[in-house]
Amino acid sequence: MITNPQVSPRILVTTDFSAASERAFFHALALTVRSEARLTLLHTRSDTSESVPWDQFPGVRETLTKWQMLPADTPRSAVGEKLNIGITKMVMRDDDPRQGIADYLRRHPVELLIMATEGRNGLARFFDASVAESVCHRTRSRTLLLPKSGQGFIDIEDGSSRLKRVLCAFDPDQDMRPNIAFLNHWLPMMATQRVEVTLLHSDADPAVETIVLADSDGVHWQRSSGMGDAAKLLLDVVGEEPPDLLVVNTEPRLGLRGRMHGSRLDRLLKATGCPVLTLPLIGS
Numbered sequence: 001m002i003t004n005p006q007v008s009p010r011i012l013v014t015t016d017f018s019a020a021s022e023r024a025f026f027h028a029l030a031l032t033v034r035s036e037a038r039l040t041l042l043h044t045r046s047d048t049s050e051s052v053p054w055d056q057f058p059g060v061r062e063t064l065t066k067w068q069m070l071p072a073d074t075p076r077s078a079v080g081e082k083l084n085i086g087i088t089k090m091v092m093r094d095d096d097p098r099q100g101i102a103d104y105l106r107r108h109p110v111e112l113l114i115m116a117t118e119g120r121n122g123l124a125r126f127f128d129a130s131v132a133e134s135v136c137h138r139t140r141s142r143t144l145l146l147p148k149s150g151q152g153f154i155d156i157e158d159g160s161s162r163l164k165r166v167l168c169a170f171d172p173d174q175d176m177r178p179n180i181a182f183l184n185h186w187l188p189m190m191a192t193q194r195v196e197v198t199l200l201h202s203d204a205d206p207a208v209e210t211i212v213l214a215d216s217d218g219v220h221w222q223r224s225s226g227m228g229d230a231a232k233l234l235l236d237v238v239g240e241e242p243p244d245l246l247v248v249n250t251e252p253r254l255g256l257r258g259r260m261h262g263s264r265l266d267r268l269l270k271a272t273g274c275p276v277l278t279l280p281l282i283g284s
Helices: 019-035 060-066 076-083 097-107 122-127 131-139 177-190 206-210 230-240 256-261 264-272
Strands: 010-014 038-045 086-093 112-117 143-147 165-169 195-202 219-226 245-249 276-279
Touching: 010 019, 010 097, 019 038, 019 060, 019 112, 019 143, 019 177, 038 097, 060 076, 076 086, 086 097, 097 131, 112 131, 131 143, 143 264, 165 177, 165 230, 177 195, 177 219, 177 245, 195 230, 206 219, 219 230, 230 245, 230 264, 245 264, 264 276
Parallel strands: 010 038, 010 112, 038 086, 112 143, 165 195, 165 245, 195 219, 245 276
Antiparallel strands: 143 276
């Protein structure tokens, strides 16, 4: 465990030791360094074996050395001090990883959760709901989801970011200002260059035009509107030119028909392969 008690914010990345969760780890570690955060790597397992697979966790020092953020001879105890970050690796035993992750987050809330996901539709979704989406609903965490079959925006070779273009579609009945403030704070730390953010909204929602979209250091905002609701607009625009990141509100829990059809989030993940940042509905 590498710790620095002075650091904040807190980031959690889940890992099942797969290639997809390793990509999530690279995103989490790069963002941890940029934001000088405290990062927890969490693995949930159902077995009761006394042996803990610490050697299967992604290598923090090895990765930071590869990215030339640390000298090769840096001892574990010096990582936190040199980069002003904290790193903790944890294992929780729970037969249901959804419940295990949710339990951890209830006791240790974080500013950002990062997870790999494959997204599911139809019968697969009905009988075995996505772990990532279930955790989003149970915890109302701000969650960066990295699709198993898609590309992320962090280069695994050097830790640099390719994030340039972001599309947002928020629930028009919610107060968007906290979400905009969150993005103005976090997007510059997710990128190494200026980020262009487009807020999509329906022509039927004129109140959105009254929201002030003030640029921040490293973030430029613009609006785009069209016919239909924001969710449909998002799917249409993504089909024309996929962005580097999609931002949406976490959807309300779906009923039977909705679970069979698949959520907007599932459709986005499967149709685009783009990373998706979900932000909770304010007051939900």
